[in-house]
Amino acid sequence: MILSATAGHPGFLSPTGVEIAFLLVGLATFGAAVVTVTTKQLVHAALWLVVALGGIAVEYLLLTAEFIAWVQVLIYVGSVVVLLLFGLMLTRAPIGRSPDADSGNRWMALGASVPAAGALVWVVVDAFRTTWIDLDGPAQGSTKASGEFLFRNWVLPFEALSVQLLAALVGAIVLSRKDRQDRKDRPDRSDGRTAGQVRPDTRARRTGPDRTERPAADREDNS
Amino acid sequence: MHLAYPAVLAVLLFCTGLYGVLARRNAILVLMSVELMLNAVNLNLVAFDVWLRDALHGGQALTLFTIAIAAAEIGIGLAIVLAVYRNRGSSDIDSLRDTAETDDAETLPDEVDADAVRDTTADQATAPAGKAKKAEATA
Numbered sequence: 001m002i003l004s005a006t007a008g009h010p011g012f013l014s015p016t017g018v019e020i021a022f023l024l025v026g027l028a029t030f031g032a033a034v035v036t037v038t039t040k041q042l043v044h045a046a047l048w049l050v051v052a053l054g055g056i057a058v059e060y061l062l063l064t065a066e067f068i069a070w071v072q073v074l075i076y077v078g079s080v081v082v083l084l085l086f087g088l089m090l091t092r093a094p095i096g097r098s099p100d101a102d103s104g105n106r107w108m109a110l111g112a113s114v115p116a117a118g119a120l121v122w123v124v125v126d127a128f129r130t131t132w133i134d135l136d137g138p139a140q141g142s143t144k145a146s147g148e149f150l151f152r153n154w155v156l157p158f159e160a161l162s163v164q165l166l167a168a169l170v171g172a173i174v175l176s177r178k179d180r181q182d183r184k185d186r187p188d189r190s191d192g193r194t195a196g197q198v199r200p201d202t203r204a205r206r207t208g209p210d211r212t213e214r215p216a217a218d219r220e221d222n223s
Numbered sequence: 224m225h226l227a228y229p230a231v232l233a234v235l236l237f238c239t240g241l242y243g244v245l246a247r248r249n250a251i252l253v254l255m256s257v258e259l260m261l262n263a264v265n266l267n268l269v270a271f272d273v274w275l276r277d278a279l280h281g282g283q284a285l286t287l288f289t290i291a292i293a294a295a296e297i298g299i300g301l302a303i304v305l306a307v308y309r310n311r312g313s314s315d316i317d318s319l320r321d322t323a324e325t326d327d328a329e330t331l332p333d334e335v336d337a338d339a340v341r342d343t344t345a346d347q348a349t350a351p352a353g354k355a356k357k358a359e360a361t362a
Contacts, residue, residue: 019224026232033236033259037243042252049255052236056262063229065269068286072265075290080258080297087251087301091308102246103317109245117238124230131226133274140273141283149280150287157284161291168295175302 018135022062029055040101042093046084053077063133065141229270237263250304250314254297261293 032051053076060069243256265286272282308314
């Protein structure tokens, strides 16, 4: 409804049709985002997040930022959503509707986000009423241009970012390994209790092969 | 293209993510909402970079860096959520009140049984089990 109100402003639509495509994809993206944060089914939320992030990738394409669009598709749609789905699977998220997906302060969240959205939309529309993006000319975000500005002007942050990714990787491994040690401690206790009951059998099994091996070793020594 | 379109879309996406962060109970859904907010910021960065025709293309470079940092953030965040789930048995943010300084949280360990009897919802019924598990882990 806010978008339609802003679209009614004279001069907002250009005859190129890029704005119409941007508006339609933007509406789809916003709708998918709203469904993502309101649906009761957790897996459906992750799948609607795919639609929202893919819509944002299309918006990048319409803004002539091609490389960022494909990076968005690769990293967000390809890996982040898969990670989120794995997280949902590992935390045993219910498949059907879960009534406790939203917390009790949902109305407070609505009261915080809707006035924030209204105020920001008002400010942004008022501030950029007479500014147009010039999309003509060569694409500013093609792979060639992206490689040039990334490896000519932004090399040091790029390398620092690789170190940061390594640190995040090591951190994730450390967080997971602590849990493995905790889990090892618990099954050891339970195995100790159960092994106390089964111990005679295991001792018999362990000593069985030893008796058969030791005479063989003795025979070798004797011979 | 008018600049207001990407800016308004970014505002709406950011506020949608804000609502999700505040209203969701599952930690993974909160992470999804954080991703929405980060994507709104990325859209703003790309739009203003294309508008300003920056020679260094700082907006697009920062967008790439933000995407990489968001990937690292989601990895660490999911590792933390899984650690919390293994320790507590649930990934509900509302039940993680150990460091809260409210009166309810301070009186909660003494009146766990009374609260479990009072509250009939399933998620709060699992809270004593999670605390018992934590007590076992710390003992």
